[in-house]
């Protein structure tokens with residue numbers, strides 16, 4: 001089907017993919033595809049010829065000057081508990097009714113971007129805001145309640161494309177699709193976004209320009225959109241001020257996306273010894289430096305600082321459940337004490353514990369922007385102090401990394417982007433850590449390829465897509481080079497499977 005400049009390759013939901021919505025995406029694509037390509041090329045150049053990391057000399061004046069971001073608006077003032085999850089029909093209702101202040105409706109880490117998930121997710125969000133999300137499943141009625149969470153949509157990152165929307169024979173940027181469709185349909189009243197996986201302030205500038213133009217096209221007053229940027233790459237950690245500055249007329253805050261941050265550290269420092277995943281906690285010095293810098297940078301600029309995801313989820317086993325709740329409580333207590341204004345949970349059952357912790361610290365206030373954390377002085381050396389995290393690596397740790405990656409990929413190929421594995425929430429970011437560690441440990445000679453392949457054989461047993469998962473795992477974890485992301489590879493597999501039928 002040909003519609004304006006955008007060809008829809010697949011089923012076209014007439015409510016979401018209206019000619020006007022496609023026209024809007026076509027305009028965004030026409031104006032911003034080139035700059036996106038340039039920024040991705042810059043990422044590639046940096047990867048091939050890495051420069052030492054440090055705070056930028058050329059933007060020192062921005063760091064030293066006094067300025068503030070636009071800050072919060074109604075619906076985003078109080079963010080003490082934010083629940084995250086993919087916008088499937090049931091999760092949409094459950095997240096909106098969870099008691100959290102905000103729901104991060106996720107098209108990135110928690111969504112396998114099948115066409116059905118991408119368009120179905122937009123439809124669910126639209127139905128939710130127009131009061132049409134009301135259905136019965138397995139005898140249980142699902143309907144959005146009286147005080148739903150504020151929806152903040154997280155579009156996919158700049159690195160992904162949407163192959164079902166094609167312009168001049170070229171798939172368009174997935175980020176523009178998710179952003180554009182949400183803004184066009186469900187997000188006009190409350191156009192709130194989380195921006196994932198930015199690597200530097202120029203990528204933030206691109207988002208700001210997209211916002212300015214999108215508001216202009218749709219007749220939304222400039223400065224209405226609010227974005228919260230995930231600081232989840234080691235390069236972005238050196239440009240927090242600059243990212244806030246670029247987005248200042250649309251920015252509400254920063255979030256400490258710890259899992260992708262660890263992934264980024266592994267990817268950028270492939271020869272750096274680090275301990276296995278379970279020991280890479282938020283209390284290792286380089287992670288402390290990152291979160292302390294994030295809170296102090298945000299509060300100096302009037303931006304919310306939002307904490308990250310403790311991956312523990314409720315369990316039916318009472319003992320495991322008690323441990324999970326205890327771990328989550330400790331994590332949220334540390335964040336609240338550090339000055340974060342709120343934090344993330346992965347499951348409705350964890351909303352109360354996060355709320356209790358922040359209620360205690362916030363008292364009657366909706367946030368703690370007044371805590372400027374002027375005591376914090378984080379140096380580049382502290383952000384890069386990886387050696388004090390230790391380096392313990394064990395064979396059970398290797399098996400865990402392999403098992404998590406293959407089980408996650410198996411679920412992903414079935415269209416599920418977040419899944420519970422061994423009592424933890426696993427998503428694209430956590431799976432990236434696991435496969436990177438396998439690749440890195442092979443490179444460092446800590447384990448033999450024979451051992452890895454033997455464990456792989458064992459862990460593939462019983463998986464639905466064992467052959468495809470083996471191929472993918474070999475590609476992303478056992479090759480000479482480390483592919484920058486898993487999901488574009490998994491996406492290609494998914495599309496091939498769909499095409500072959």
Ligand SMILES: CC(=O)SCCNC(=O)CCNC(=O)[C@H](O)C(C)(C)COP(=O)(O)OP(=O)(O)OC[C@H]1O[C@@H](n2cnc3c(N)ncnc32)[C@H](O)[C@@H]1OP(=O)(O)O
Pocket residue numbers: 083084085086090091092094095106109110140259260309313314345346347348418419420424425426427429430
């Ligand atoms: C690194 C990062 O980016 S973190 C952010 C991205 N990751 C995420 O958002 C993951 C979010 N969490 C999830 O997807 C889920 O909690 C999972 C997959 C980990 C576990 O889900 P399940 O196995 O369904 O958990 P469980 O069986 O305990 O669910 C109980 C109920 O809670 C609902 N539920 C669980 N998690 C969520 C959630 N995050 N949002 C809304 N509802 C949820 C389930 O739908 C289920 O509802 P029902 O009783 O009506 O059937």
Ligand SMILES: O=CC(=O)O
Pocket residue numbers: 109230232256257258259260261308309429
């Ligand atoms: O998106 C969040 C993360 O931790 O990654």
Ligand SMILES: [Mg+2]
Pocket residue numbers: 109196197230232257259260429
């Ligand atoms: Mg992430």
